[in-house]
Amino acid sequence: MLRFDIAPVCSNxxxxxxxxxxxxxxxxxxxPYKWVAIFLALGGFIRGFVSPHKCLSYKLFASITRTLKLSKMQNAGSKMFADKIACVAGTAMFVTWLLDSSIGMIPGWAILIFAFLDVTTGFCAACWAYLAYYKMKGA
Structure with missing residues (x-):
């Protein structure tokens, strides 16, 4: 579902x-610094459930891309879905660390792999899944 209630976001x-x-x-x-997962959870929560435009890191990165004239705007819906996944993964990582369980390594590896794909190729797996779901739903 395209989000027209939230301003477009910069994909770069x-x-x-x-x-x-x-x-x-x-x-x-x-x-040994497993507590850093809280930043992934909080950032994902703010960008995914509140608004990307309220997140300090997004504001910083958007201003950098704007200054470098690399802004490429897109609808916020798929990126917000990706952030919701990051929130859940970060929360799972943080909570399992608090519980002294190693199960948090699974979402940790998933974030590492899929974020690497996004950084190096521009392919956002969560965005692709989001769009594929809504194409299937509409068919």
Missing amino acids: AYRLQALMSMTIAAIYLFT
Whole structure:
């Protein structure tokens, strides 16, 4: 479902956001600093459930892309769906760390892999799934 109640977002700013998510996942997976997952959860919550335009990191990345004249606007719906997934994954990572369980490594690896794909190729798997779902639903 396209979101016309929220202003379009910059897809290149979201690629920088994916780089940040990839970095958080790498820190979670390869260092003892598992608590960083809270940043993934909170950022995903603000961008996915509130509005991307209220998130400080998105504002920063959007201003960088605007300054570099690399802004490429798109509808916010699919990116907000991706952020909801990041919120759930980050929450799972953080809670399982608090519970001293290693199961949080699974969403950590998923975020790392899919964020890497987004950063390097521009392919957002969650955005693709979002659009595919609404195409199937409409058919």
